[in-house]
Structures are given as C-alpha cells and as structure tokens.
Amino acid sequence: MAQITLKNLAHSYYPNPTKDQDFALKEMDHVWQDGGAYALLGSSGCGKTTLLNIISGLLRPSQGRVLFGNRDVTDAATSERNIAQVFQFPVVYDTMTVRDNLAFPLRNRGMDPKYIAERVQAIAQMIGMEDRLSRKAQGLTADAKQKISLGRGMVREDVNAILFDEPLTVIDPHMKWELRTQLKKLHRDFGHTMIYVTHDQTEALTFADKVVVMYDGRVVQMGTPEELFETPQHTFVGYFIGSPGMNLLDAQIDGSRAHVYGQSVALGATYAPLSGRTQIGIRPEHAKLTAGDGLPVSIRRVEDVGRHRLIRAEVMGQPFSIVAPEGKEIGADLTHVAFVPQKINVYADDWRVQGGAL
Amino acid sequence: MIKTQNNKAWFLVLPVLVVVAFSAVLPLMTVVNYAMNDTFGNNQFFWVGLEWFEEMVTSSRLHDALGRQILFSAIILAIEVPLGIYIALNMPKSGFWASFCLVLMSLPLLIPFNVVGTIWQIFGRVDIGLLGHTLAGLGIDYNYTNDPFDAWMTVIVMDVWHWTSLVALLAYAGLQSIPQAYYQAAKIDQASRWAVFRYIELPKMQGVLLIAILLRFMDSFMIYTEPFVVTGGGPGNSTTFLSIDLVKMAIGQFDLGPAAAFSLMYFLVILLVSWVFFTVMTNLDRQEGK
Numbered sequence: 001m002a003q004i005t006l007k008n009l010a011h012s013y014y015p016n017p018t019k020d021q022d023f024a025l026k027e028m029d030h031v032w033q034d035g036g037a038y039a040l041l042g043s044s045g046c047g048k049t050t051l052l053n054i055i056s057g058l059l060r061p062s063q064g065r066v067l068f069g070n071r072d073v074t075d076a077a078t079s080e081r082n083i084a085q086v087f088q089f090p091v092v093y094d095t096m097t098v099r100d101n102l103a104f105p106l107r108n109r110g111m112d113p114k115y116i117a118e119r120v121q122a123i124a125q126m127i128g129m130e131d132r133l134s135r136k137a138q139g140l141t142a143d144a145k146q147k148i149s150l151g152r153g154m155v156r157e158d159v160n161a162i163l164f165d166e167p168l169t170v171i172d173p174h175m176k177w178e179l180r181t182q183l184k185k186l187h188r189d190f191g192h193t194m195i196y197v198t199h200d201q202t203e204a205l206t207f208a209d210k211v212v213v214m215y216d217g218r219v220v221q222m223g224t225p226e227e228l229f230e231t232p233q234h235t236f237v238g239y240f241i242g243s244p245g246m247n248l249l250d251a252q253i254d255g256s257r258a259h260v261y262g263q264s265v266a267l268g269a270t271y272a273p274l275s276g277r278t279q280i281g282i283r284p285e286h287a288k289l290t291a292g293d294g295l296p297v298s299i300r301r302v303e304d305v306g307r308h309r310l311i312r313a314e315v316m317g318q319p320f321s322i323v324a325p326e327g328k329e330i331g332a333d334l335t336h337v338a339f340v341p342q343k344i345n346v347y348a349d350d351w352r353v354q355g356g357a358l
Numbered sequence: 359m360i361k362t363q364n365n366k367a368w369f370l371v372l373p374v375l376v377v378v379a380f381s382a383v384l385p386l387m388t389v390v391n392y393a394m395n396d397t398f399g400n401n402q403f404f405w406v407g408l409e410w411f412e413e414m415v416t417s418s419r420l421h422d423a424l425g426r427q428i429l430f431s432a433i434i435l436a437i438e439v440p441l442g443i444y445i446a447l448n449m450p451k452s453g454f455w456a457s458f459c460l461v462l463m464s465l466p467l468l469i470p471f472n473v474v475g476t477i478w479q480i481f482g483r484v485d486i487g488l489l490g491h492t493l494a495g496l497g498i499d500y501n502y503t504n505d506p507f508d509a510w511m512t513v514i515v516m517d518v519w520h521w522t523s524l525v526a527l528l529a530y531a532g533l534q535s536i537p538q539a540y541y542q543a544a545k546i547d548q549a550s551r552w553a554v555f556r557y558i559e560l561p562k563m564q565g566v567l568l569i570a571i572l573l574r575f576m577d578s579f580m581i582y583t584e585p586f587v588v589t590g591g592g593p594g595n596s597t598t599f600l601s602i603d604l605v606k607m608a609i610g611q612f613d614l615g616p617a618a619a620f621s622l623m624y625f626l627v628i629l630l631v632s633w634v635f636f637t638v639m640t641n642l643d644r645q646e647g648k
Contacts (some may be wrong), residue, residue, distance in 0.1 A: 058542050078545040091543040093557040104557075105547040152547065 002069035004032040004055060004193065009064035011050055017062065024050045024215040027064070032070075032161075035191040037184070038177045039208035041198060041240070047217040048197045052080070052163050055195065056083045068160050085163040089172065089306040092147035094138040098129055101137050109156075114310050126182055142170045150179065153185060160191040168203065180207055201241055213237045229283070230343070235350045238281045244310070246281045246323045247343075251276050253346055256358055261316040262322045263295050268342035269355025276349035284310070284321040286343035289330065294338030297322075302330060392618035410619035418621060422595065423603040430599060431578040434517045438574055441518065441569070442525025447559070449530055462528075463523040473586025478516040482588070504591060506596035513585045513597055520584065521574060528570040532563035565641065572635040579628060600624055 011025040020026065025047045032038060053059040054066060057078035063085045065074045073081050084105070102120045102166045111119075124130045127147040134138075137148060146167065153162055153203075164183075184207060187194050191304050198204050204211050205225040212222045213236070216296060220234035225241075233240035237248030251258040256270040258280050265280065289297070289311070297320065301312040304326075311322040311330065315337065324330065346353045361630040393410055395403040414420055445463070466474075484490040493500040502512040536558065544554045555624050582601035585591070591598035592608070596608070604624065608617035 053542075056542075056546065058545065079548040080541075083546065085542070085546045087539045088545060089537070089539060091537075091539050093561075095557060104549070106552075107551070108548040108550070149543070154544075214474045 002071075002193070003034040004065035004161060005065075005212070006030045006032075006055075007067065008066040009061050009066065011054060011059065011061045011063075015324070023062075024217055025054070025061070028219050030212075030219060030222065032195070032253055035193055035196060037187045037194045037196070037209045037210045039196045039198060039204035040214060041201060041204040041211055042214035043199055044242070046214045048199075048214055049076045049165055051214070052085070052165055052195065052197055055161070056085045056163055058085075082156075082158065082160050083163060084153040084156055084159045084161075086149050086165065086167040088166040088169050090142055090149050092137040092140075092145045092148050097134055098124070098137055098140075098148060099133040101148050102155055104132075105152055105156055119155055119157070119327060122156050126153045126154070126186070127356055139215060143175060144174055146170050147179070150183075153357075157190065159192060161195060164194070164196040166197055166199070168198075173310075176203075182251060183207065201243075211241075213240060213350065215240075231352065232281065233352045235279065235281065235347050238283075238345070242283060242285075244284055247287065247315075247320050248279045248281050248347070249315060249318060249320075250281045251278055253280075256355075258344070258346070260295060265295065265339065266341045267344050267346065267355065268340075268358070269346075269354060271346055271355045271356055272344075274348040274353060279347045281345040282339050283343060285324040286340045287320075287322045287337050288339075289322060289324060289334040290336045290338045291333045292336055294336045296335060297337040299330070299334075323358075360426070375402075380514065389618045390623060392624055398475050404627045410615045411623070414616055414619045414623065417616075419603070423598055423600050426596075426598065427579060427600045430514070430581070433514055434521070434578050435571060435574055437514070437518050438522045439571060442570065443529045443563070443567070445522065446525040446529035446533055447555070451484050453533070456608070460527070463526055466520050466523050468633075469520070471583035472587055475584040476515065478512060478519075478584070479588045482512050492536050504593050506593055509593060509597050511590045514589060516588065517578065517581070517582055525574065526569045528566045529563055529639050531565040533537060536562045565639070568635065568639050568642070572632065572639075576636055577627060578634060579631075 006028060008029060009025065009029055010023055010027040012023045014022050017023055026171075040051065042048050050059065054061045057073065057080075062073065065072055066080065067073065080329060088197075095103065096104065099120055101210060102123055103116050106116045106119060113127075120133070122324070124133055129144065129147060129151070137145065140148070150167055153164070153167075168179060171179060180203065183196075185191070196207050197206070198207075205228075209224065211225055211227065211228055212221060213220050213234075215234065221232065223233075223235045228237055228241045232241065232246060235246070235248055238248065247261050251260045251265070253259075253267075253271050253274050256267050258265045258267055260280070262317040267280070295315050297312045297315050298314045299311055303310040303312065303319070306328060308326055309324045309330070311324055313320045320337070348357060368451055385465055391403075394405065394407060396406050396410075397403050429475055449459045449463075469477075482490045482495050482500075490500060490502075500508050502509040538564075540558045541554065544558060549557070571639045581599055584606070585597050585599060586602055586605075589597045589600040595603075604617055607613050607620065616628075
C-alpha cells in the first residue's frame with residue numbers, strides 16, 4: 001500500500017503534441033493519500049480512463065512521473081506495480097471455472113494453495129457466487145461475469161491500489177447498490193487505496209471520501225462531496241454535481257454586490273475587481289420563491305419528484321431551477337426569487353473566485 | 359388479409375431445380391449407376407449390385423492410398439495449424455507492416471494449384487532447381503523423383519508453403535477481435551505469456567481455428583493437382599493419394615465401376631467428417647450463447 005503521487009503528469013496520444021488540445025490529460029500535480037477511497041468523476045472522454053491506465057502502468061505518460069510512496073514507477077511494468085484493476089466490461093477467462101478465475105492472480109504470484117483456497121472462498125462469499133465456484137465462466141450472464149472481474153480485482157490483499165473503471169455499468173440497479181456497499185466495506189476492512197472511475201454522481205458520492213472531478217483533461221476539483229456541493233471550484237463541477245445542477249447567471253461583480261441584468265443581488269463576501277466572463281452560481285436548493293424580494297422570475301413548469309418539488313423557471317430569459325419544499329403552495333403571487341447570500345459562488349471565466357470577508 | 363393460394367408459384371423454383379439437376383444430381387446419379395453396373399463398352403451394362411463396393415472395401419490398393427491420405431492430412435494439419443497460429447501471433451497488429459504482412463501472406467493463396475505444383479517441381483529439381491541444386495551442393499542426397507521420403511518431404515513442404523497462410527490469416531482475424539481489456543487484465547493479473555495464449559487467445563480463436571482445420575482437412579483430403587504435377591504419385595505409389603489413385607483407376611485403367619464405387623465412398627467419408635466438424639462447431643456456438 002502506498003501513497004500515489006502524480007508529478008507534472010500529462011499525456012497525449014499524439015507523438016508530438018504542441019497545442020493544449022493535443023493533450024488528453026493536461027499537466028497535473030496530485031497526491032492520492034494511502035488508504036483513501038477516491039471517485040474519479042467526469043463525463044465521457046474527459047481523460048478518466050487515461051489517468052487510470054497511467055496509474056496502473058498500462059499507459060506510459062508523455063511527461064511527468066508517477067510515484068508509489070517514494071518509489072518512481074513511471075517506467076515500471078504493470079506487473080511490477082502490484083495494482084488491481086477492474087474494467088468497464090467483464091473480462092473473464094472463459095475456459096476456466098469461476099474458482100480458477102478468482103484464484104488466477106494469486107496463482108500467478110505463486111501463493112500457497114491453502115491460502116488461495118481460503119481467499120477464493122472469502123471473495124466468492126462477498127460477490128455471492130459460492131454456489132457456482134465449480135462452474136465454467138463461459139455462458140454466465142454479463143453481471144455474473146462482472147462480479148467475477150470484481151472478485152479478481154479484490155482477491156489480492158497486498159495490492160498498492162485497486163482501480164475500478166466504471167465497473168458497475170453492466171450490473172442490475174439493485175445489485176449495483178449492494179456491490180458498492182461491499183466495496184465500501186472492503187475498503188473499511190482492508191484500507192486499500194481505491195480509485196473508482198464513474199460518470200454517475202450518485203455512485204461517486206456514495207462510494208468515495210474524496211471525489212475528483214475531471215473536465216477536459218484536467219482535474220478541476222478534488223474534495224469531499226460536501227465541498228463539491230457547496231463550493232464548486234469550476235462551473236463544470238457546479239453543473240455536474242447535484243440534480244439539477246447549479247444555476248449560473250451572468251453578472252457584473254462590484255464589491256459585495258452582483259448586478260444581474262440591472263438588478264442588484266447581495267453576495268456573502270466581497271470581491272476584488274474581476275476580468276473575463278463573470279457569473280454567479282446558485283444551487284437550486286439555495287434559491288427561494290418570494291412575493292417581491294429578489295430577481296423577477298417566470299415559472300415554466302413544476303415537477304413533483306416526491307420529497308420536494310422542482311420548479312423550472314426563467315430569470316431574465318435564462319433557465320433557472322429552484323427546489324421548493326413539499327406541501328407549500330406555489331401561488332401566482334410568487335413572482336421573484338431570492339438567494340441565500342452566503343451560498344452564492346462567484347466565477348470568473350468558469351473558475352471560482354474566493355471572496356474576502358464583508 | 360386474404361391469402362391466395364396459387365400453386366403455379368412452384369414453377370418459379372423450376373430454373374433452380376433444373377440447374378441443380380444438371381450440375382449435381384444427374385452427374386452423381388451417373389456415378390451411382392456406374393457403381394452398380396459393369397460394362398465392356400458399347401454402352402452395354404450388366405447389373406452387379408454391390409460387388410464393386412465389396413471389392414473396393416477389401417482392396418489393399420485402396421487401403422494403402424487411404425493410409426497415405428490420412429497420414430498426409432495428419433502431417434500437414436500438425437504443421438500448418440501450430441505454424442499458422444505462431445505466425446498470426448507474431449504479425450504486426452496495425453500500421454503499414456500489418457498490411458504488408460497480410461498481402462505477403464495472401465500471395466501463396468492466389469496462385470493456381472497447378473502453378474504451385476510446377477513451381478515446386480522445378481524448384482526441387484537437382485539439375486536446375488534452386489532448392490534441389492542447393493541441397494545437392496550441400497552434399498545432401500535429395501531427389502524427389504526416386505526417393506519416397508524426399509518425395510513426401512517435397513509434397514508436404516509445398517502444401518505448408520501454399521496453405522499455412524490460410525490458417526494464419528484466419529487466426530489473425532480471430533486475434534484481432536480480442537478486446538484490448540483482456541490483455542490489460544492479464545497484465546494486471548500478472549499472467550505469463552503462455553497463460554495469455556492458453557486462457558485468452560486460444561479460447562477466442564477456437565471458432566476460426568475449427569473452420570481453418572475443417573477447410574484444411576477437406577482440401578488436403580481431396581488433394582490432387584499439386585502432388586500430381588510434382589511427383590505424379592511416385593516414386594512407385596508412394597505419393598499416390600486417394601484422388602490420384604481414383605483418377606488412375608477411372609481414366610488410366612478405365613475401371614469405371616470400381617472407380618465409381620470408390621468415389622462414392624470417398625465422398626461419404628468427407629461428408630461424414632465435415633458433419634462431425636459442423637456439429638462440434640454449432641455446439642460450441644450454443645455453449646457460448648448460453
């Protein structure tokens with residue numbers, strides 16, 4: 001087990017990258033704590049899998065170093081890194097039995113047969129396949145195969161890290177939840193460093209202590225679920241985390257007030273003069289319909305999603321979502337929307353600006 | 359919707375029936391006819407029933423040819439299949455050299471059979487052939503025209519040269535269809551090169567390899583042109599395979615009855631083996647689909 005350090009890491013699939021766009025992974029410096037449960041979150045094609053493959057050694061980065069603890073493993077082969085990785089689609093050895101599949105990584109490392117048998121039994125129990133251990137892997141359903149892949153990833157106790165590349169894509173929803181719980185338990189019991197790639201925010205937020213949000217080849221924020229929710233460092237994080245995502249309104253920032261289309265909004269902090277495109281971001285949960293306080297709003301649609309109601313509206317012609325509690329009447333007199341000043345985030349060119357005290 | 363029943367539609371099938379009748383059914387029936395009759399010319403036929411079949415089944419000449427045939431097919435399969443797989447494993451996976459190798463590998467397959475025979479006939483000659491002359495120059499006593507072992511070697515090497523490409527190309531296609539994730543998982547699992555072959559590549563190639571083996575078995579079991587051009591079945595009868603023997607019997611000696619009985623049994627053997635292959639393959643497919 002080891003802390004994973006990425007130093008000036010960048011990767012391009014082109015032989016001679018010149019422009020910024022040539023890089024699938026833009027230069028980054030990050031430290032992944034030993035024993036942490038990380039979720040790597042981002043939309044498709046943002047470089048999640050590239051980053052994962054660099055950590056596991058399937059891909060050599062175009063620049064920068066990868067360190068496990070103090071050891072530089074940039075040029076070390078995958079097999080030397082002692083890493084487990086589970087892929088998006090099930091990879092099983094068809095001609096082997098389920099038991100042999102699970103034992104394969106241990107046998108290749110010459111472990112004691114007695115230990116292997118015990119370990120296989122434990123993992124089989126965890127993935128719920130004890131009764132099918134002697135069966136050939138060929139012909140099993142996709143989710144059973146993926147459970148075997150997961151089991152193979154977890155069977156070794158001494159790994160530096162376990163990497164999951166969207167492992168639950170092919171699994172049934174109810175099984176997803178159960179397996180995620182199992183992974184979480186495994187993490188608590190053994191304390192492996194786990195990196196879990198996903199584009200599903202629920203999966204990321206429930207699995208991880210720390211969520212790493214990637215956008216366009218960059219890590220835009222690394223933080224706890226709460227930090228991602230309350231203080232998204234990038235508009236993409238605001239948009240990607242939360243359901244619905246953060247509302248963004250173009251605004252001119254002037255000290256502790258923002259001017260949105262001629263209307264003034266109080267902010268929770270004071271800001272130095274900003275350049276570029278400036279926006280304010282408000283979570284739908286922190287906006288409230290009022291009878292005259294705040295910005296004028298026109299309501300387009302009300303969706304009842306059970307625990308609360310979702311109001312799709314427009315502020316100055318821009319779409320705006322509001323979460324309203326259940327049971328409160330939404331009358332025709334509610335023509336304005338007000339925000340909690342402390343919960344407003346300010347962005348300049350998509351990056352969050354830290355304000356000073358009022 | 360009211361369905362109209364019009365039996366005249368059957369006439370539309372007629373052209374196909376006629377073509378198949380003239381191209382397959384009638385010639386085959388002629389052979390069946392010859393196999394059941396004896397003739398002394400003048401189109402006079404005498405019914406002999408299954409006598410020719412009995413004679414052929416017990417004929418030592420046929421047994422010898424069958425033995426040689428089975429040995430030949432077994433040897434070339436034992437060489438071409440592993441060699442083809444080995445070549446496929448070592449071919450580049452993409453880029454210019456991949457295309458180059460594919461073209462190079464296809465070349466022998468494009469050469470007409472009798473030309474292949476002629477090439478090797480000349481290539482192996484001790485007086486003017488590059489191979490024969492070189493071997494003689496090295497002091498090796500090689501002469502495919504009077505040494506049965508040399509004749510066999512020549513015919514086998516020729517077949518390997520001609521047909522290994524087919525196995526290699528099929529195996530290559532099978533290999534190319536393996537998703538990259540399997541190799542990555544194997545690396546993560548620290549699998550040896552042999553384990554990767556045994557547990558990933560071989561199972562994934564299984565389907566195409568069975569087709570390759572079936573094709574190579576059928577073709578080699580029916581082989582005629584190439585060995586006939588090179589050795590003419592000699593020296594003696596040492597490279598007289600079933601087809602060569604059949605042609606000798608039918609056209610050389612004009613023993614139409616025995617030859618017809620012979621060819622029917624020959625046909626049935628190939629049919630039987632192909633059926634076995636087909637059954638095995640469809641069973642494998644079903645297992646995979648389960």
